[in-house]
Amino acid sequence: MSSGGVEVKRVFIGAGCNRIVNNVSWGACGLVSFGAQNAVAIYCPKSAQILTTLPGHKAVVNCTHWLPSSKFAFKAKQFEQHYLLSGDADGAIILWELSLTDGKWRHVLQVPQSHKKGVTCINGIMVSQTEVMFASTASDGTVCVWELIFPMTKEGDCKLSCLESFTVGTKSMVALSLAELPGNNGQIVLAMGGLDNKIHLYCGGRTGKFVHACELKGHTDWIRSLDFSLPIGTDGESNSIFLVSSSQDKGIRIWKMALRSSMSNGHARTEEISLSSYIEGPVLVAGSSSFQISLESLLIGHEDWVYSVEWQPPVVVSMEGGSYDQPQSILSASMDKTMMIWQPEKTSGIWMNVVTVGELSHCALGFYGGHWSPNGDSILAHGYGGSFHLWKNVGNDNWLPQKVPSGHFAPVTDVAWDRFGGYILSVSHDQTTRIYAPWKIEASLQDGEYWHEIARPQVHGHDINCVTIVQSKGNHRFVSGAEEKVGRVFEAPLSFLKTLNNASLQKSCFSDDVQSDVQILGANMSALGLSQKPIYVQAVHETPERNGIDGLDSLETIPDAVPTVLTEPPIEDQLSWHTLWPESHKLYGHGNEIFSLCCDHRGELVASSCKAQSAAVAEIWLWLVGSWKAVGRLQSHSLTVTQMEFSHDDNFLLTVSRDRHFSIFRITRTGTGEISYSLLTRQEGHKRIIWSCSWNPHGHQFATGSRDKTVKIWAVENESTVRQLLTLPQFHSSVTALSWACLGDQRRNDGLLAIGMESGLIELWSLSQKKAEDDMRNAAPSVAAALVVRIDPFICHVSSVNRLAWRKKRENEKRMQLASCGADNCVRVFDVTVD
Template sequence: MHGDGEVEVKRVFIGAGCNRIVNNVSWGASGLVSFGAQNAVAIFSPKTAQILTTLPGHKAVVNCTHWLPTSKFLFKAKELELHYLLSGDADGVIILWELSLVDGKWRQVRQVPKSHDKGVTCINGIMVSQTDAMFASTSSDGTVCVWELVFPLIIGGDCKLSCLDHFSVGSKSMVALSMAELPGDCGQIVLAMGGLDNKIHLYCGGRTGKFVHACQLKGHTDWIRSLDFSLPISIDGEVNNIFLVSSSQDKCIRIWKMALRSSIPDGHGIYMKEETSLASYIEGPVLLAGLASFQISLESLLIGHEDWVYSVAWQPPLAASADGDAYYQPQSILSASMDKTMMVWQPEKTSGVWMNVVTVGELSHCALGFYGGHWSPNGDSILAHGYGGSFHLWKNVGDDNWMTQKVPSGHFASVTDIAWGRSGDYIISASHDQTTRIYAPWKVEASLQDGEFWYEIGRPQVHGHDINCMTVVHSKGNHRFVGGADEKVARVFEAPLSFLKTLSNATLQKSCYSDDDLTNVQILGANMSALGLSQKPIYVQAVHETPDKNGIDGLDTFETVPDAVPTVFTEPPIEDQLAWHTLWPESHKLYGHGNELFSLCCDHKGELVASSCKAQSTAVAEVWLWQVGSWKAVGHLQSHSLTVTQMEFSHDDNFLLTVSRDRQFSVFTITRSGTGEISYTLLARQEGHKRIIWSCSWNAHGHEFATGSRDKTVKIWAVEKESSVRQLMTLPQFTSSVTALSWTGHPDRRNNGLLAVGMENGQIELWNLSYKRQGDGSIVVPDFGAALLVRVDPFICHASTVNRLAWRKNEEDHKSLQLASCGADNCVRVFDVTVE
């Protein structure tokens, strides 16, 4: 991403949550995990717990992703240099992506020709040979498509994609799917699918297509949620059996055995042992596949979960020998359920009865259940994704001791606002998922590893309304921010002691707060209220007086919420801890607006906060000014007739700029008297654009500002001699609505600025603005120039609207800058910008 060799933009961090959809996650033989984040396909590495990239291309929410090869086919992927990923969305579109393992580069190969009219519900595929894969997709339109994909033999070659079959399964749509090659030499593929009619339907077909309905398996009493075929399992040395595991909303898991008929002499033989064992053999239908026939029987019924079982998966094959040529299918199944647990099931050595041998996750009182569980390629880790868009990872560190591991985290709805912390050590983001989150680089002592990785280190607000805006208060003293949600009050939050100590652990600045600073903070953390609106403080003294939990008051009712335990973290916290133990207490509520809050900003001295709300009349569209500290309302600025969409104070705090849906911008002069009184006058109001003005930003070194609009333009204006506003220039038209702007000074040249422009299509561009000043400080119009420096690579940009951009205030290093962004693709991003 070089623009004229002058600027380099690198991904530092991507934070995103997982769409809360069942078949959304896939763990590939590449070792990487894919998941949908709104309309982006995100890729993360479990080794580093970092999201590596997001793939842009879908216009609708991503419902499912599937690797070819998945972790199940690691043994066939040894030689592969290219791996493929399929992603399906709510519009029925399926996209095929290619990853080159050598350099980690992605490319969009093609859109699979339109095969579904409604959302894709499941994609599943198998490797039939080293370079040949088959995959099938189901959709809520009641159709199933089967495809063949031939990998290229050489890098740079093209893969061949051909549709083998496309058939309808009726009005009850299918939501689960699994494919397998049948054992023996029949060359037949079996397709199992299940959904809303509680039955499992088996279809058979050859390698070249045309699948016929073979039989159906009855037994489940509610929707089928997940199906997975094992690879052929050897019983008494004969590899003629294949197993299918199914799970359902009836809370049960069933294991079905499919045995090649010809290998059963007169109906006895290898079954004699089993009939006398507890796994009594229940005869089921016969599956006809080409010339072969398979006897299906119910091998086992696994009961243990207390809620819907959303996913089941066989453990991937393991190497049978050191040279790694022979592989065997372990008899081990992972299930994930809405009861907040994942379980591993294995048959007991002596009786053959399937037992639950591992249970993880039951401690999480906040996860609201798991939507899916996945094995790592070598079977030593298991990953769940949960209702709150969160990941949970456990690793077997030896002797079935499963320990939680770090995972990426982030918002699971549009991220509406973002700001750097007052110290520049962290960023705070606000989202429609009703949380605000804090991300920071967690520095590790240099001897241990290179560099730093970013993690979510706090979740200061977990609310009952969608959060639309927030602003950091820049004054001295404790860290504070103000948040505004779909309610008429703004709320002020103050950092608790536990956060300040965690932050100093993260930044390795043991001295970043003197002990005096920390002793002044009497609040250790905060507790959630039952309705999730006001967060009450937990005081330092109160912690030592532990109330009697077992008394009459100890009864667990719906009104009580378990007490938070404010914690100082010495390593990045995991989901359970974040959601519960990192809240900030609310110190004030700011009442006054007539509608839901829409935007907030704070001045650079940290003395005033401005707020606006959704509005359709002049009276409601007024901007309120609040005094930091006393939190009194000290001003009502009337100018606009519709919602004020963004506001910003000039860098010397003399002006407040507001832009609105009414296509106008206003500049107010703010004057402070020596006694702290505030007065304000409307300096100018002007129709700036032909459509909604979404964003604005001031020049760091003067009284010039930029406005960006839905009309796809950015205009630069100057406040002239403190009395009027004139237009300096209009940048060339952009390809999409301009939704976010942030202007910072150029690191080296005083009369230059860098303007970051974010658009509705997710793209971010950096522009160089250059100018000359006259003696009186005003800018010479002919000498004002704008040049595009760089278009940021789409694979590190957002996949939908950029909602906010924010440059980090950078005092030390003059060459490199950091830019934070957030968007409607649920992502928070941080970029390093190096200016040569």
């Protein structure tokens, strides 16, 4: 999107998947949808990039479902529009439309409110080329069945009608599946399962009125997933349909529903009775037909709750007749961190586990769901850590892990660029620190950049609130602050420096001599996830003895990290274990948990603040980089200091606070390396909490942003007084993040101010200096501000923006990059091109 000579494009979105069953859906269009906090995120498995996030939900997104889903890919070859349903924790369901021709999304409608509580499952089937039936259920126990008619033309509207709404028992349903029954009588069967351990079957016509048909008993714990196959043909006739169910009892059951008329003499067949002969169940009556239900098979193999089961999508046999073949193949995903593919053996017909992917893991919770790609050659799991895991069949049932997008699964609290602008570092309440970078090998294959998570330097035992990257020369270092009273300093190990060489788009900023000085290859996790211990280069060649000689280690069940130099973007298991950085120092001094951090531009001083209710606790500490000694305790505020920033010449430290005041400290350095400081001013800047501040890169003006929905521009004059220059027009939402960039040297004082809001939206404002008309010596310059661009909501955050950061511009560079992070669990990078 562009405006007034400034163009903004999405470069990268990093986000984790909500840790909820039924959250992920793989559509016939080849794209995957998932909930990321209140947003619906769309990702492309081919590029492993998140394409967009759809704004509209006011609560956490619980489930998504494509129309048509991968099951109906064989019917969707000519579709230009694909549709997506998403349901949230407030009971709202939204219908979205994707135009395949231009990749544009639109919010079609909100389904009339029919659920009082969180939606737990949505499932739909194509009953014709233009007609879909779908069912939704929520934790209030209600089930609704809907008919949706797609428009015949591009300009047409979708028609939605509710066919039926009913409640099943007293316990809520969490799994649904719909199917058309074989026999051409237009009967629809709806299966649901939940907290009462039974599968409830309802039958109805296309016009609605669903009646309870029967119950299937056998599972001994909650039912978590149900999926109907399409009719499976025997001897050219399709007269039976299968239902697969999975449960927290660790078992999977396959139920066969066979048309009664095809079963001579009730059930006696002339075929020999084998192990797969039926254990007869109830008869399902649907209109004029009846179906004998029997338990076809019980699959035991998982060691924990089985959260999802899904039939492999049908394979197209002939395009003309629209005929298809339903493979007898089922994918299951379990909390034991494995996915399995089950198929009947050719000769005996007994269902066997033919493929297992993942790892039986004792130290991490497993998978919340698994999904087939539309053509059945890939399988995708989403896990407890908000992570995706994708395997592709590269031939002869050889399933290999593939690249996937990754990101935080809790609010992202801070983001920072490294000093060369080669990567961004983000921290989150999911207790991790992550590094994202563009990967150069892929950049040559296509336009633009593909970004990936390339390291997870810190995996912690506390929620992380803030981070700052040390700007001085030498090795990469950062300081992070979490919900604890200590700051922690980390230094890049050799494995990361070499990985960055492989990834980096520019020639590495590290000469080999820096690398040769680094004696630490990587780091190991500690038992409580607090301090990360270094692994030394020479120690790798020795065989470590870790079995009980030194006492403590015998208690640790955490496997040793294997620091790896990556030659292509890593997958989740590598990231979470093998890319840690060692912790080099701890900064003790604060009385409460650390809340904000910043480093000066020379890389000599780090300032830190903590949560505070009193002036004594609200003091700001200054630390000397290298020795990490405390060299100052700055007092001015009475409540938490929310953000701090050094001026670009490092002469001033600006701090803003919950106490509605901002303060400016003068920082003086003597030739001998001594630091002295003095309070220049303390002023009430706003009527509510001041959340954010940012200095003009070319002078002593600065901006402050507040909960009172205003942004004010100030100037330090004669290095002694502060004057307000301007108040921007009031915004629609609290201002939570600011970052000021310069627009180049030729218009020295022109700047671009990025403003992030609680609503998730980001605006760019130009700030230009104008001198007083008459050339009077004492005329102070004033500032003119103009809105340049409102960034498209489809590439913005959907919840509060927590931090904005511009990448340092290189010489003569037209393109600028803006990184942002927010409460919607997302990290984003935008390209901003200024004419």
